[in-house]
Amino acid sequence: MATLASSSSSLLLSSPPSKLAQASLPPSLRLSFSSYSHLSSLVSISPSSFLACPASSRRSSVSAFTVKASAAEKKKVLIVNTNSGGHAVIGFYLAKELLGSGHEVTIMTVGDENSDKMKKPPFNRFNEIVSAGGKTVWGDPAEVGNVVGGVTFDVVLDNNGKNLDAVRPVADWAKSSGVKQFLFISSAGIYKPADEPPHVEGDVVKPDAGHVQVEKYISENFSNWASFRPQYMIGSGNNKDCEEWFFDRIVRKRPVPIPGSGMQFTNIAHVRDLSSMLTLAVENPEAASSNIFNLVSDRAVTLDGMAKLCAQAAGLPVEIVHYDPKAAGIDAKKAFPFRNMHFYAEPRAAKDILGWRSTTNLPEDLKERFEEYVKIGRDKKAMQFEIDDKILESLKVPIPV
């Protein structure tokens, strides 16, 4: 049996697996070992397409195998969730997935239950969390202990704070109440732009970024912590437009204005991928501990490519128009929902360490998204495209009537 050297950082096999990876083991099995020598909860084994071999890396990747803990190892999980923005949907999906796996979940949304923000997705679908057996509460993260009614948890996931001011009270309370695992939704936006994509875990980050301060703080205060850096996501219940931005123009037969060359890469994942990675971390805490994970799909797509895929999903043609934001006199951040540069991270740590697999399939997933887009009647909604019109005018492209 390969020896497992556990330390305050993550697991590493210090010698090549001799007896572990026997030829007699069917290559489709994947098993993982944590530093708990008895795996009483070992029940389900998930097949995969290939055996992972341990590789020496600074991430200290684990052995060949990963195990899904069964419901026997139930966790009490608190998700502190933002009340708006692109990350909001992550907590929603994760809550439902964890509940489906038999864990106890409380989701605490920042702010007031009666605020207007709660009328938007995913919050207007929180009944789905409740009917799955989860608890929903609202309040100020600075008062988290009171908001959750003095209950203690095994795992806390902060999917709210962008800086230490917002996260510190949650982290401090978690530590003092004996929370075993602290997880943080950070951002892949903290990576320093570089000539050599993709961003991989361990790459240089912007030292002043708020999320970076949070990651540092939790790494110093928890023996079991992990940080997840997402990019963009699609999925039902999303609080922020992603694919909709393209659909809005495509169904109205408007040109799609994309800044720059359109060759910039981005990473757009289905939120179920984010949820599955986080679930693996909850269920394999020793493996996940002291790691950074890029919370993204395993394919990048160009901005032009995304426009084309959205059009294909809609079964409609698309006219892409490129422009220089400066020349057009507009703020690209307001005009376009994605960064005007390569913004491309890969989920290598999750694959190496958690045995995670991406299931995002944009061509297929966007079809489903388009179906919902039409179902809710958004294709018929009256819309203004002021900024688009300004761009098109600057390019002397005819504006559709």
Add this chain to the structure above:
Amino acid sequence: MIDPDANKACNLGLCPIKRTRYNEARSVLEDVLYGRIPGSEDGGTRKRAEELLLELESKQPPPHLSDLLGLNLFDEFVNGLEEMVRYRRKVLQPKVGLQVTASSEKNILIMGGTRFIGVFLSRLLVKEGHQVTLFTRGKAPIAQQLPGESDEEFAEFSSKILHLKGDRKDYDFVKSSLSAKGFDVVYDINGREADEVEPILDALPNLEQFIYCSSAGVYLKSDLLPHCETDAVDPKSRHKGKLNTESVLESKGVNWTSLRPVYIYGPLNYNPVEEWFFHRLKAGRPIPIPGSGIQVTQLGHVKDLARAFVQVLGNEKASRQVFNISGEKYVTFDGLARACAKAAGFPEPELVHYNPKEFDFGKKKAFPFRDQHFFASVEKAKHVLGWKPEFDLVEGLADSYNLDFGRGTYRKEADFSTDDMILGKKLVLQA
């Protein structure tokens, strides 16, 4: 190895090679400190590692050039750590997966082997104790001393390497000569068409493994990248011969393995990849780059590719499998120009972007890369084979420069005619 002169000329804070070493050095010391390296349980060793870590921390890159004393101390420090890093790589990098037969001597035939990949691959195989024969027409010498290779090493290699002289397009000769000799394993490094494989397979019915050098060029162009081994391939691509070869191998029932490199680089590269940039940097010329310059491509060092070829030998996990082999990180066209400059010690180059559609370059290539995104994931090779590239881009380009172009050797004369056409027009594209 890094040119020591380049070291001394480098500001620690500016030289990325040094920065890599810092990171590696810290990583190695932490491994010792946390008892991850066999033998590091010894308290004395751990203490020493702790001391070294503190020393390392204090030697973070200074903001200005003046710290010459510090540089010298650091050199010795780094040399000692480099030893440790090499040890760690050797110890912790798993050998060829599950295979049982890696150490047993094999009778190996390489189709080709005198030009680029095979030059490095044949040396690794001979060092591992295999009997290696090169099948070539004999146009180039079977063994040529590599830059940086000692006389002793070269003598050892050239005394062992064998030659089978012939034309691989002469299928009858291939079949008869191979069946007469009998080989355990064939590496096909220079095959282009499916027909070329048949006589080899016919000649060697008991062949243990056929290892093929294919190409990531077989992948169908896509908006979703990186290319993975399971992705759609393009039956109409320029590399369809490679694709057809893979299909034939699959259909014949032989134990085959196929490696798909992207752009290969390194000393002795006959494809002017890095050389194209070095010519312009040396001449102090601006670098003309088509389009936006943000096209993403990928380079893989020839030595890392050679190691991958060795790692699949006799490896059950490689049986009937395809693996992408290249660098772990990709790079933009603009970034590559900068990386070449960094690696070779040139100042940051002036980049000039142009619209290739506005020019007729005739038969000449104005830029050495396809004008599109093109890169492949090497995660399968990393996970399944435990292979990992040793060179990052700047390190690898430095290796190529220091052993080849930087010594005054190159394959193709500089030709700036297309550059001059572009610079003459001086059109600057929107980024």
